[in-house]
Amino acid sequence: MSEQLVFRAIADPTRRSIMTMLSSGERSLNEISSEYEMTRPAVTKHLKILEQGGLIRVRSRGRQRLHALQPEGLKTVSDWLSFFDQFWDEKLANLKQAVETDDE
Amino acid sequence: MSEQLVFRAIADPTRRSIMTMLSSGERSLNEISSEYEMTRPAVTKHLKILEQGGLIRVRSRGRQRLHALQPEGLKTVSDWLSFFDQFWDEKLANLKQAVETDDE
DNA sequence: TTGACATGAAACTATTTGGTTTCTTATAAA
DNA sequence: TTTATAAGAAACCAAATAGTTTCATGTCAA
Numbered sequence: 001m002s003e004q005l006v007f008r009a010i011a012d013p014t015r016r017s018i019m020t021m022l023s024s025g026e027r028s029l030n031e032i033s034s035e036y037e038m039t040r041p042a043v044t045k046h047l048k049i050l051e052q053g054g055l056i057r058v059r060s061r062g063r064q065r066l067h068a069l070q071p072e073g074l075k076t077v078s079d080w081l082s083f084f085d086q087f088w089d090e091k092l093a094n095l096k097q098a099v100e101t102d103d104e
Numbered sequence: 105m106s107e108q109l110v111f112r113a114i115a116d117p118t119r120r121s122i123m124t125m126l127s128s129g130e131r132s133l134n135e136i137s138s139e140y141e142m143t144r145p146a147v148t149k150h151l152k153i154l155e156q157g158g159l160i161r162v163r164s165r166g167r168q169r170l171h172a173l174q175p176e177g178l179k180t181v182s183d184w185l186s187f188f189d190q191f192w193d194e195k196l197a198n199l200k201q202a203v204e205t206d207d208e
Numbered sequence: 209t210t211g212a213c214a215t216g217a218a219a220c221t222a223t224t225t226g227g228t229t230t231c232t233t234a235t236a237a238a
Numbered sequence: 239t240t241t242a243t244a245a246g247a248a249a250c251c252a253a254a255t256a257g258t259t260t261c262a263t264g265t266c267a268a
Binding site: 012039041042045046062063064 | 225226227228229234235236
């Protein structure tokens with residue numbers, strides 16, 4: 001799973017919205033697309049990109065396709081982000097405070 | 105600073121690379137663009153998008169434009185990510201372990 | 209003050225992206 | 239075994255993206 005596929009997947013607001021929706025449980029394509037203004041095929045494309053990014057997994061149940069959040073896929077983003085923690089003043093301050101609190 | 109501008113900014117590998125480069129200190133446009141195959145105007149466009157996303161700040165020094173990382177801009181991403189922590193098995197396991205350790 | 213240097217700006221291009229419509233296929237239910 | 243439902247697939251389109259080339263502007267230095 002290339003890093004780029006994940007960043008690409010989360011770059012679109014509709015896809016981030018779908019991820020939020022799926023956080024409350026798996027849903028069929030129809031259930032998902034009914035929540036958006038766009039057509040079903042458009043949502044299908046978003047789901048494909050989310051799947052390619054490893055952020056959802058898909059299974060078939062009868063004629064339905066059920067989509068579930070796969071939050072482990074976000075580890076790539078989390079790792080990338082954490083590199084910058086050391087340059088982030090607020091985080092540094094928090095860390096400093098935590099260390100000082102630890103010393104008391 | 106809209107959330108979308110940040111996610112857009114980090115969606116491109118060149119821009120993420122520039123952020124990494126700037127983590128070791130501010131740099132002029134020439135210093136940055138000399139590290140990439142693409143032309144200087146192309147890099148300028150990437151820098152503009154990073155600036156719009158609040159991920160870098162730019163200042164002038166003489167005829168130079170110095171670009172510095174502004175990692176606070178990543179807070180948006182960090183916040184968005186942290187929502188999904190609760191659904192992330194590994195994190196959940198860590199939390200569980202931490203709670204259990206706390207109980208001892 | 210002339211020339212070199214660092215950057216900005218504009219116009220253009222190819223590709224990708226996000227969307228549509230139309231048609232087909234697979235499965236469930238009457 | 240029809241009929242309705244759920245989804246896939248393909249062809250198409252407009253706009254955004256990532257890049258280019260060319261030219262203009264501002265600033266430093268000889």
